Amino acid sequence: MKTIIALLAAGTALTSAAAAQDLAILNGRVITNTDQGQISSGGVLIRDGVIVSVGANIDVPDGVDTIDANGGWITPGIFAPFTQLGLIEVALEDTANDASASESEFSVALDVADSFNPNGTYIATSRIEGVTRFAVVPSTGSTVFAGLGALGDSSGDMDSLFDTQSFVFADLSQSGAGSAGGSRSAAWAYLEAAFGDARAYPGRYASGQGDALSRYDAASLVDVVRGRMPLILEVDRAADIRRAIRFAEENAPVQLVIFGAAEAWMVAGELAEAGIPVLMDPMRNLPSSFDALGSTLEAAARLDAAGVRVAYTTQTADGYFNARLLPQHAGNAVTNGVSWETAFRAITLTPAEIYGVGDQYGALAAGYMADVVVWDGDPLEVMSAPTHVIIDGEETEMSSRQTRLRDRYADMDDTTPFGYRR
């Protein structure tokens, strides 16, 4: 989280001040994600990219641009907590996929900020479906460590990563066990050894080598070991999650986040007690592996009932093309027992909190950054869609390469050659 403060001070001025104007969004059902709850008919006033007031009757100064929500829903932007947005354009093409680097000499030190492309076409396709913020997560290569993640917005601006070196992702699930040598024992031994290396950095490297990590990778793990940067661990099996909880206790002050978490509901009480948050897909219900026999549509509700802090992912879809489906995944959590308010927070405020930026993003309240989406209906209904997406107080384009293709082929009777339709 090194850069967040600086960006908050300078970023609004630099990246959006040129165009940022005062803006009022009126005449909608406002979802605040605060003690204000839902306002059945109200609006939001934005000044210089920041929300200044939210309520049923806000004072709109003369001359301020307004957006009429037309009775729709006004909500915070979606915060997708686990994506490869900006890393993958075509997954199967190595040249258009920077999510992982299995041939690299490095692991922890691989920084997604160096791969992230704000012009990737799925940034826009995600934005027009209401995703305004996201975590960019590297995928694992040949070791359990995938590398350093970042936080971005979907404006498409060249500076749209608003925080870099934000967390480290590592895989300790059955696939991680495979890359560590063939068993969970190997994966945990490697993780423990890597922590030892980082804890002893740089001294250990003055006279020799690390047990697991090269000097450069160990340097990148130091902030994790010291609890200044979260470690996201992928684990599914209940026993592995308990092992992870013990790891967190033994390695305090490490900040652990569990990703995957198919069987987390079975150890939900312990997770809640340890204060370890979970990133999981509420639509995951198949016993897809022997790690995940406990997968169930009720997992999200069971975790919530136990008091675990949960943010939702699109793990069962993908993290680049269809991170935009988060509202559908949250809606299905509601169908299976989670309250609407909790499910909506799980794709907005809760992920922002897990990443330490919940005081800036994920709610509609004075002082929050103005990421606001206007929907034509309940955002968790599959038939709803955004009509307006505002990022940092600026209204964004509601078009993408996909809508352009759609429009080119919409009219089969038009005699203009297809290649000339723009």
Next chain:
Amino acid sequence: MSLDWKRWTALLAMGALAACSGAEDNGESPSDGEDDEAAELVRFDLDPYPSTYSPQAGETTIITGATIFDGAGNEIENGDVLIENGRIAAVGQGLEAPEGAVIVNAAGRFITPGVIDIHSHLGDYPSPQVDAHSDGNELTQPNTAEVWAEHSVWPQDPGFARALAGGVTTLHVLPGSGNLFGGRGITLRNVAARTVQDMKFPDAPYTLKMACGENPSRVYGSRGSSPATDMGNMAGYRASWIRAADYRDSWNDHWDDPENNPAPTRDLELDTLMGVLEGEILIQMHCYRADQMAQVIDMSEEFGYQVTTFHHAVEAYKIPDLLAEADICAAVWADWGGFKMEAYDTVRENLALTHSNGACAMIHSDDALGIQRLNQEVAKALSDGRRMGLEISDAEAVSWFTSNPARALGIADETGSIEAGKRADIVIWSAHPFSTYAQADHVYIDGALMYDRANDVQPVSDFDLGQIGEGDD
């Protein structure tokens, strides 16, 4: 070419009779040892793994007061459905309940035909994903028309029960797409069963999976063999069709004049291709790109066969006119894409645009999770279409997960719509099926209540039994 397949079928019926009598069968023609061997008429069984499906016994049932989307394009407010002997006896308003009928009050709820998924790999790529059960694609040569997906189906795949909870009553299980000719697909009733034969949809036509594009050329090109390119794909299909036509002609010559034409050597691969050329086996072809679909259409004319459905058909929206003219359906996702180059031009309006521009279109899953909520997938496709101005009714869109896949599987006379005489495959939804919050409350297959959410009438596979996940949705 003449419709010799029908004669073949008749001959095969004879073969089946012979099998029943316990005498000669399965291609073993009778030989009395006399010197007229050339006159022997060789025949073989077209259906050696017959369906043993038998519906669960249902009760005479009347479902009352629901909003009915009948799958045939109609919406009936406050409608009733009467089920007798496993079939739909009547549908409409104000039906009279026969004495003793079970009455299900569905006021405020919604009824559709059972969901049909035309593209599934359940059983062939089951959960959990383990090496031993990766049985969906015989990636050993580019033409494996000889393999049958039903021979890989593991009936204990826990995915079948999850799909039932999503209203799926019929599904079509296909081989994978790494080959030019992947093998035969099979249409199944979604019933818990010990054997795949107990799931086979009675009298549903066989299908043949073919695949365009990147997958076959990637698989074989990476091994330094053909096909390595799109043009290699086309050459591979065409060479196979030429062999199939010769094979078909040899059999026809034999059946026309067995004295002068000995029977050809039986070839499982060419049996299937011959069935396609005779119009008995339906082509279900994985094809993403518009230009490649157009080339396949030309090829089907070159060899005189019909493509029934293009699957995935990410670019169907670019060629609805060509599809309509060739009478080919498109089975698509609502919003998948980006995973490979041929999936790069996905648009969310693909289904709605293809439909509105006059072609037959439908949803499909290709996925053990997606199959559980095809109603939501259709809802997304419908709303995206409407948002761009296309006028499509809810009732019309329901056909995308019911009657259109039934048509493309050749089973529309039996299922896919709520019309008198058809199999009583019915879902009662807790809310409008295009709501995220709707769930299948009751699922009937052939009039029997096979899933009842509230009363724990839910199958549990052998695999799930005694495991952590037993009984969880």
